[in-house]
Amino acid sequence: MKNKIKEIRQKLCITQEELAEKAGVRRETIVFLEQGKYNPSLNLAHSVAIALKTTIDKLFIFDV
Amino acid sequence: MINIIYQHKNMTQKTFGYIRMVTAFFLAAIMAQAIIFNNYVLAIVVVVGAIAVILASKRNVKEVMVDERIIAIGGKAARMSMSIFTVVGAGITFVLMFSRDINPSFELAGSVLAYAVCALLILYSVAFKYYEKQN
Numbered sequence: 462m463k464n465k466i467k468e469i470r471q472k473l474c475i476t477q478e479e480l481a482e483k484a485g486v487r488r489e490t491i492v493f494l495e496q497g498k499y500n501p502s503l504n505l506a507h508s509v510a511i512a513l514k515t516t517i518d519k520l521f522i523f524d525v
Numbered sequence: 526m527i528n529i530i531y532q533h534k535n536m537t538q539k540t541f542g543y544i545r546m547v548t549a550f551f552l553a554a555i556m557a558q559a560i561i562f563n564n565y566v567l568a569i570v571v572v573v574g575a576i577a578v579i580l581a582s583k584r585n586v587k588e589v590m591v592d593e594r595i596i597a598i599g600g601k602a603a604r605m606s607m608s609i610f611t612v613v614g615a616g617i618t619f620v621l622m623f624s625r626d627i628n629p630s631f632e633l634a635g636s637v638l639a640y641a642v643c644a645l646l647i648l649y650s651v652a653f654k655y656y657e658k659q660n
Contacts (some may be wrong), residue, residue, distance in 0.1 A: 486592035493594065502593055 463522040467495040469513045483512035535587040544582045548575050607649055614642040 470480055477495075481488040485508060493499035494509065501509065503517075510517045552575040559568035583590070621635030 481589065485589055487589050487595065490592050490594045499594055505593055 462500055463497055463524060464494065464520055465522070466491070466509060466513065466520060469515060469520065470495075473513060475513075480509070480512055484508040536582060536585040538586060538588050538590065541582050541586045541590075545579060548578050551575070607645060610645060611642055614638050614645075618642065 466480075470477070475483075477491045478488050481491045484491070484505065486505065490499065490505075491509075494501060506517050506521060510520050513520065552571055555571045556568055559565065559571065618635045618639045621631045621638065625632040625635070
């Protein structure tokens with residue numbers, strides 16, 4: 462599953478640490494999310510989307 | 526160290542890791558001495574003290590220490606550890622049981638290991654059922 466976390470985060474000038482704090486996770490989790498190495502739960506996807514002022518469907522690309 | 530714990534209201538994970546490492550070092554050293562001198566009161570006091578220090582430090586860590594990814598990794602690691610222990614333990618049990626002619630105490634060791642493997646499997650099954658009902 463691809464995502465636009467890094468792209469949107471950089472547009473908003475937010476650091477990985479700030480995003481992690483807003484989403485309530487470790488910075489490493491944000492790193493893995495951006496690299497597409499970790500598929501988040503619906504809760505986390507929602508938290509990240511809110512932190513980046515967007516929606517889950519715009520943030521994650523489901524390539525089935 | 527007490528100053529570090531109480532002054533660092535916004536402790537980083539790195540500082541917490543340092544405190545945990547130092548605590549573990551002193552715990553191991555004092556425990557070893559306590560066991561050598563058969564001073565079990567000291568051993569208990571040291572363990573309780575170490576737990577108190579770690580809990581007090583953990584409360585001051587500002588960063589998120591455990592999130593869903595860490596919990597998922599913990600689950601995978603626990604499952605793999607259990608699988609390895611079960612397979613290796615069963616293998617060693619057979620070897621020990623068949624080697625009882627060499628040394629009769631091997632049979633006892635094999636039995637203990639077999640019971641340990643069984644106890645772990647039962648514990649895992651009970652825990653699995655418990656969490657399955659919760660989620």
